[in-house]
Amino acid sequence: MNDSIILDLATDASETTKDYLITTLRDKLNGHKRQKIIALCAREMELTLPQSIETIISTDNIDLCFKAKSLMDADNITDFVLVTSLMMKKYWETVFLHMFSHVHNWSVRGVDVPNQPSGLVRPEVDSVESSIKNYFKTVGNPDEVKILRSALIPSDKFNAGFHERYGGVSQLPPIASLNTIYTMRKPDSQLAINENRRRLGQAAGFDPEQLKVARVEHGKSIWVVGKTPPAYYDGIVTNMPGITIAAPGADCSMILLADTVTGACGAVHAGWRGTTLGAVRACLKAMVDEYQTNPKDVVAAIGPTVDGKCFDLPAVDASPVHELDPSFTWPSESNIDWVHADLVKANVKMLELDGVPSSNIDTSNAYCTVCNKQFFSHRRDGIPFGNQIGFISYKA
Template structure:
């Protein structure tokens, strides 16, 4: 199996000494990357003989370490490589670990091979850099990310006509971010240990969304999905996981993720209370939507008749099927939720199921903005049907991106 070897010549290493370490290993089937930077290359040149037996050599000589390592990651992704051996010193490992945490995820298996510094070697002695503390690395990475061009067009959000101007809100689409992995491109807003989009890229996407939507520099609080019906009331102890949040505090941006599952936004303009929820098929059947409404009523004395609900981009019955025994649960909500129950995998309308459950709980039909409300601009397109605008688990498989619905209570000066 092919692997990548990253040769660190920046941190008290030189080509000659590190070459000896390479020759001790079998690297004939490896992709070798030489991290050197312009300064090192100009001062020291290269000793290339030790690289002659390598399958392929890539020189990482950008003007900054972050740019070199970002190029390194892009090449790894193009080659579908995730096993990396790093030849460096103890000093180099300490520095590179900061970059690794920001630019890579747990998919990438880094194995560090540290070699002692040869104090008799003039190049090793002369190439000392101070160890970069974590904060400096974070600032360097953040600055670099902000300079990257937006991909797939401009950043856009959908807005519901139901939610009044005393609230800020929207549903993100997939354009205008910096994620380059095809199924995550470009405004992916969630970093997972099982995917290739790292923290630094996702945080830059969130920053761009916040600037566009008007809540920068307020942080975005994303629900910790459990595919159930637990609601966190902000101000109380935070559970380990939950699918909904409610608050009456200004300055807090609540967000719910979605990539086929529904991001739901709840707002009471009379009591000035908001909520968000993530509703997949499990959460829908378990009643996460009404659990959110009930928390607003119980905790903040909201009237159900005042609450409006916006249903964000999500998979439609055109594209979503389930095993028949699971689909029957939706038949019990309303027969129209399963238009073809005779099939082994019937189509299921989880949007309609949420509308029915909300209406049964007392939310007024005209206070629910979903795909049935055709007289307003659409905020509930089918994610699977529109690959140019939305991420979709159903369409793209496990390596899917994430959009969000977000909501906050505006302060009086906004």
């Protein structure tokens, strides 16, 4: 059963349709209380229902839908039905397909309204996607997007950085607002993610259409741009100018590698699994193998990452980190046979072992994601959670 009901009184505000839809709603309620009832209206109107109702007023249907989604996101509502006239059923289905994600279990009930006004015109279905794209550009404040740069990566040769979570269009609190990753578990539609990436690209100076983001599996597979990509990969390398490669994170390390001689670059995601598997070493090796990178010419930057004091795991799983340096792990205070692990230091050590000079490794942006709420954090926020990315491109 749908937890909430949205009542469309905006596309046809005639008294005939209003009364008929409200009667239909009463029948659907049948004495059962729903988590939320939202009325979409183009103007103020008096509504009498057996349950309290929240009214949204706007002459823009996309605005009405987005604000209804925001209300439901705030209460973590994912199941709902919209009641509208049969004439508007296809239109609202198209809007919902672009506005909501696979997390949402929605339906549109089209009611055959007798004596509906003959002059009523259904909005163009073909223009829905472009209307939502344009609407998203008006949401929130893009000026809040903040880019974090590494002073070690030469800005005349590379465009590289990380970012904070503000300035986007995502509404659900754990993923608000600059969530850059679309997944089946998040309530952001692909159009919302595209807008967030557009804003990030605008602030950072890259073309979002040329953005390649790792499809992570917490492993160490690396995709060489230009070759057939694996189904999943935690790192990307390229030497193609203008192609921006990126790795996501939400506690896991995002590590950027820049070859200051050849222009090759890499971006790799390394959580505890990727760290213990040596994902950053695999990324560096791919640059060496594909572009003849000399590790001594590489500059590395590690982005926001969960601090060791905010993270623990079974000692047996952390053994590769402990083997790098026993000081990188220490006993957990809350879990027997668990340890804290410093992922940042572990990844720094692996880069050093593979020939990257310690003076070429920048950890100044490795803020703790759990402690600093300007970043997304799986451990702090639970599921669903948002993702930031670390990005890099070669300017040529």
